[in-house]
Amino acid sequence: MKKRILVVSSANMDMVQKVSRVPFSGETILEHGGTYSYVPGGKGANSAITMARLGADCVFMCKVGDDPNGKRLTSLYKSEHIDTRYMIVDKESPTGLASILVESNGANRIIVFPGANGTMTGKDVEGAFNCYPDAVYLQFEIPDEAVIEACRIAHRKDIPIFIDAAPAREDFPLEAVAPVEMFSLNETETMIFTGIDPTSDANCLRAAIKLRNRTGAKYVVLKLGERGAFLFDGEEFYNYPAEKIDVVDTTAAGDVFTAALTCYYMENGNIGAAIRFGNAAAALSVSRAGASSSIPTLAELNEYKKEKDEGSPEE
Ligand code: RIB
Secondary structure, three states, X not given: OOOEEEEEOOOEEEEEEEOOOXXXXXXXXXXXXXXXXXXXXXXXXXXXXXXXXXXXXEEEEOEEEOOHHHHHHHHHHHHOOOEOOOOEEEOOOOOEEEEEEEOOOOOEEEEEEOHHXXXXXXXXXXXXXXHOOOEEEEEOOOOHHXXXXXXXXXXXXXXXXXXXXXXXXXXXXXXXXXXXXEEEEEHHHHHHHHOOOOOOHHHHHHHHHHHHHHHOOOEEEEEOHHHOEEEEOOOOEEEEOOOOOOOOOOOOHHHHHHHHHHHHHHHHOOHHHHHHXXXXXXXXXXXXXXXXXXXXXXHHHHHHHHHHHHHOXXX
């Protein structure tokens, strides 16, 4: 039977603007060559869609507004075979919106207006545990109270917790989530939580030890962009190089990586293989535009891996 993963996190509509460069303060740019579009996003939704497309039994608990964006997102999740039973429609707040600028090198800048995501309470989260999850997956795009309550319930029920610590907030009480199975974060988030720039193995290790001490994580996984991923298991550290691929848009790559890693790990229990699986999923995501629109299916991922193996020289 497939593992059931409960994602308690955020849902946004992304307004994506593709620009040749971002404006300076006070500057107006007429972007003749650019485009804009509305693409379903949100760190939680991107993760839930990744899990569903990779074959997991995903239950998504989030809050949306009673508006057209909320309806569009809900029907997308249903069409992706995500269990939406525990989603809440907030009559008072709009659906979350992210404003995303994507430059020609694929790098992005994101501002999130939380809307209904920002009203999730500890009480809201409780009911979702009735789905008997095998794992709980959390991010920080919802209020701290909701994250901490989800961890409290998961600990009580002995359910492993996976945290993708995005977006980072210096004042988030990391000790309140301990102990977790896996704690994953990118370079910026590592800097914010530890004050250490993960530019070398020594710095990655110092940061990972600090994070492990605070979260009690069995595994700390640092996402280092084009340098790949760094794993610390409490004793040793390991480097996993990123896949070589032409970058179109990095939006959601971090969400896809950690969600894919979690699915694989839950099914197979091998953290190294799970990170390699996450790297491949993230590579396909950065080769495509947008958030949810960039997420690969299991068939696409298998095809990519097959082509890569066939293309590699014989030993
Ligand atoms: O990680 C990418 C996501 O961050 C976007 O989809 C946006 O909605 C923000 O949550």
